[in-house]
Amino acid sequence: MSLSSLTKPWAATSYGFLDASAKRELRRKMLKAIAVPGCQMPYASREVPMARGWGTGGLQVTLTLVNPTSVVKVIDQGADDGVNAASIRRFISRVSGAGETWDTLAASIVQSRHRVPEEVMREDQILVLQVPNPEPLRGVEPNISIARQMHADADYGKLWLTLYEQIVRKGRIMQGAGYPSMVNGRHVMTPSPIPRWDVPKLNMAKHLTFLSAGREKRLFAVPPFTRVEPLVFSDRPYQVEHHADLTCRRSGVSGYFMNELPIDGGGSAFEVSDSNLGIKAIQQAEGAAVEIGKTWYRNGEFSA
Amino acid sequence: MAYVATRGGEKAIEQAERLFRQDLGTIDAARVETIQQTMPYLIDRVMGEASLYSEELAALALAQTGGELSEAVLVLRAWRTTQPRIAIARPVQQDEILTQRRISAAFKDIPGGQILGPTLDYSHRVLATDVLEGKPYAPPAVESAAKPAPATQPSLADWQREQGLLAPTGEAKVAPEDIPDLTREPLLFPASRAHRLQSLARAETGGVLALGYSAMRGYGNAHPTVNELRLGEAEVVVRHPRGTEFSAGRVRVSQAEVTSKEKGGFLDLGFAATFGWNEVKVIAAATLDLNSAEAPVGSPVHEEFYLYHTESVEASGFCIHFKLPHYVTFQSTLDAMRDAKAKKSAAEQKGAVERQTEPAE
Known part of the structure; x- marks a missing residue:
């Protein structure tokens, strides 16, 4: 027996970049997050070769989940070829040997910034959402220690009050993306700045969702088949963006979340935000054998 | 396509x-x-x-x-962060540091003496434009003192403790390997002393200066007096698996103690230390440490505030992340705004808005 037979050959970095101690800590926190849905778990959040605020939290979770048989899809604002999404996807596959894809149906891990894909995700898929600010109470309580106490007490009165004030002042709840939502009837979480359109997709979903904020060093999870209920008053129903009637000018699909593009001379054109859904629709129209999975919204109506 | x-x-x-x-x-x-x-x-x-x-x-x-x-x-x-932690060095004691510079503003003279060491403090800050005219600047030779300063200097705080001016320090009960390590665990609040000092040690210099300066100017509750400022080189003493202790090398370190007023019969002491020689940082950081005990929540001298906001990598990363596209979030905001406007104008067109009167009216 020699030292070399007991050890692995030297490598500049560990498999999946993060070393074993970092991954062990993350796995423990991820399991804890699953055990207490929606509750923010602090973790060390190691530095990664990417700037904080650029998906380092999502990246650490993905790097902990990934293995050589994984197939990874990374999107930013719904697009696979956004510059940062491309950079993250390239990094993940380089350090892990995982496959890359743009197709939601082919992915085993979907890391995303600000969108949930339009095609329904399955039990064998994991969604990793990048989170800039994990604290839904930040707007009403910037001090993290006090906010933590409020979560412990399930004291969400200030948050409800903010929503109520918006109705009084503006006639409706003005929250844009990142709509605060009650998870499993206990913890209010921010679903990350996904549009209101996407929040219902997390409710009683078949897939596991991790939400991870690298800069703020917090991660939380929505396990499969867990309730995610946006905070609404009983007489004021939850409103998603009015995108049901919009049509994508490139792919022709309609009834999905759209990007608005200002056009010369006034008015706007629209393009489907889930860019690969648009691409697949174009390919299908051109006669290619491409599969478009079942979507969460059908004819602009949510129907999971 | x-x-x-x-x-x-x-x-x-x-x-x-x-x-x-x-x-x-x-x-x-x-x-x-x-x-x-x-x-x-x-x-x-x-x-x-x-x-x-x-x-x-x-x-x-x-x-x-x-x-x-x-x-x-x-x-x-x-x-x-990819490197393993192979050993934990023995804590550095002040009187073991090879001291190049050590001054106190609290006393005219201190045991061991005031050692100015290398500094620009008393220099005239004149740009050496001659260098650009082709006349290189060669610094004049330093004249050695008749009696060289000793390599190590006693701790002023130790003397103050003996005199009953500072609270006695308890013996550290934590084994070195159990000292919390900020690089391996998250910063939580209230922060342990170890985490606070580690976080300040690696804080962004400009950030620490800005918040420390705000405390000095009056947004804090303590005006700092530099008790001791020290620049030196510390031995990194680690233990060989066989049990022998040896120095793995020396690191340049700075440390500052600042004091202000009496608290509980003793002088209050703020402390900071960092790798390298960086006087501005340790004085500002020690001032923040000094101020934190009684800091109102949310003030710049409250530890949660200054530790979060002087974190170089987090702060700079978040700042530059705003260059990333945010059109999904923006679209969502736009939708709520348009809808609210439409509702308002629809209500106005209808004319008299049915007002719900309060019971008291």
Whole structure:
């Protein structure tokens, strides 16, 4: 027996970049997050070769989940070829040997910034959402220690009050993306700045969702088949963006979340935000054998 | 497929990075060495913020980022975090530090003496433009003192403790390997003393200065007196598996103690230390430490406030992340705004809005 037979050959970095101690800590926190849905778990959040605020939290979770048989899809604002999404996807596959894809149906891990894909995700898929600010109470309580106490007490009165004030002042709840939502009837979480359109997709979903904020060093999870209920008053129903009637000018699909593009001379054109859904629709129209999975919204109506 | 062609993100980022690197040209060992030799204080600052002591790696990080400080610190931190923790050094004691500079503003003279050491404090800050006219600046030789200062200096705080001016320190009950390590666990509040001092040690110099200065100007509750400021070199003493202790090398360190007023019969003491020689940082950081005990929640001298907001990598990263596209979030906001406007004008068109009167009216 020699030292070399007991050890692995030297490598500049560990498999999946993060070393074993970092991954062990993350796995423990991820399991804890699953055990207490929606509750923010602090973790060390190691530095990664990417700037904080650029998906380092999502990246650490993905790097902990990934293995050589994984197939990874990374999107930013719904697009696979956004510059940062491309950079993250390239990094993940380089350090892990995982496959890359743009197709939601082919992915085993979907890391995303600000969108949930339009095609329904399955039990064998994991969604990793990048989170800039994990604290839904930040707007009403910037001090993290006090906010933590409020979560412990399930004291969400200030948050409800903010929503109520918006109705009084503006006639409706003005929250844009990142709509605060009650998870499993206990913890209010921010679903990350996904549009209101996407929040219902997390409710009683078949897939596991991790939400991870690298800069703020917090991660939380929505396990499969867990309730995610946006905070609404009983007489004021939850409103998603009015995108049901919009049509994508490139792919022709309609009834999905759209990007608005200002056009010369006034008015706007629209393009489907889930860019690969648009691409697949174009390919299908051109006669290619491409599969478009079942979507969460059908004819602009949510129907999971 | 036109959909794809209009974007081409992968190609663009590749070329954008090339453009940046092309501007910096070839980076070779000579460039790294020049930076290391000519910019010791810059190297010190970077090593402190990266919490990684290696002059060579710090110089390399500066070379490959062209001196973009937050990028240099990030590169070093990202490298550092992949390295195993193979040993825990023995705590550095003040009277063991090879001291090059040590001053106190609290007393005219102190046991061991005031040692000015290398400093620009009393220099006239005149730009040496002659150098550009072809006359190199050769510094005049230093004249040695008749009696050289001793290599080590006693701790002033120890003397103050003997005199009953400072509260006695209890014996540390924590084994070295159990000292909380900020680089391996998250910062939680209230922070342990170890976490607070570690976090300040690797805080961004400018950030610590800004918040420390705000405390000095009056937003804090304590006006600092520099009890002791020390620049020196500390031995990194580690234990061999056989049990022998040995020095693995020396690191440049700075430390500051600042004091203010009496608290509970003793002088209150704020402390900070960091890798490298960085006086501004340790004085400002020690001032923040001094002020934190009675700081109102949410004030700049409250530990949660200053520790979060002086974190170099987090702050700079979040700041530059605003360059990323945010059109989904923006679209969502726009939708709520348009809808609210439409509702309002519909209500106005209807004329008299049915007002719900309060029972009291």
